[in-house]
């Protein structure tokens with residue numbers, strides 16, 4: 478059985494990555510305060526929030542770029558620390574950063590295997606090409622040829638190559654930072670299909686996004702960050718776009734506080750009315 482099949486057979490509600498009470502400061506800036514997040518296998522968890530809400534900081538903590546100041550990270554039910562990107566890779570957490578970090582002049586195979594060329598002794602070109610096609614087929618990716626330079630691919634195809642590359646390490650969790658930003662309609666649809674393939678393969682997917690349509694289309698749950706804190710975790714099936722946006726902007730707090738203020742004023746007025 479391949480690891481992908483094993484992953485697919487894993488119970489889909491098993492939480493593979495779990496954060497509790499994660500905080501991170503940069504000098505005086507509290508980028509994250511007491512953040513919790515659960516990522517089950519075979520689920521897409523969208524992390525949304527306004528600019529500066531702490532999304533990238535969270536991604537960097539999970540990918541071994543920044544250590545958290547406090548809090549715990551559990552992976553496969555064991556408490557872990559992720560001091561370096563290599564440690565994240567070893568655990569099985571892959572991150573596709575927004576800039577994708579592909580080499581434009583190299584072809585698809587070369588990009589997929591950059592730094593991990595099939596060994597020993599010399600690169601086995603045939604094996605790399607076969608594995609490239611296998612990977613892309615698993616993802617139902619539409620790449621015309623694995624021998625074309627990445628420079629000639631569309632944005633969606635590049636995203637596919639970057640995701641395929643991160644799958645070579647056989648991760649259990651994949652983090653996608655704004656995978657559809659700057660893509661056209663057709664390419665966005667292609668990438669969203671790809672995210673669904675990842676879920677079918679049993680991976681826990683963390684998708685950072687600004688696009689509510691994408692979140693509604695593909696996520697199972699949406700976790701809102703606001704000013705570095707959790708501001709709600711919703712099952713996508715039960716929440717409207719307006720509710721998500723309200724949690725992102727804090728309109729919910731305002732609505733609640735405005736309502737409380739109104740009722741307090743009314744009570745005060747009623748009291749005055751009674752005493753006079």
Ligand SMILES: Nc1ncnc2c1ncn2[C@@H]1O[C@H](COP(=O)(O)OP(=O)(O)OP(=O)(O)O)[C@@H](O)[C@H]1O
Nearest residue numbers: 503506507508526527528529530531532533534535
């Ligand atoms: N390396 C750093 N040094 C100092 N401050 C930082 C650093 N990285 C992030 N911050 C601050 O932490 C806060 C959270 O930033 P972060 O980049 O995580 O937000 P974000 O949700 O990814 O925003 P965006 O949607 O704009 O990408 C911001 O106030 C930001 O200025």
Ligand SMILES: [Mg+2]
Nearest residue numbers: 529532533534
């Ligand atoms: Mg960011």
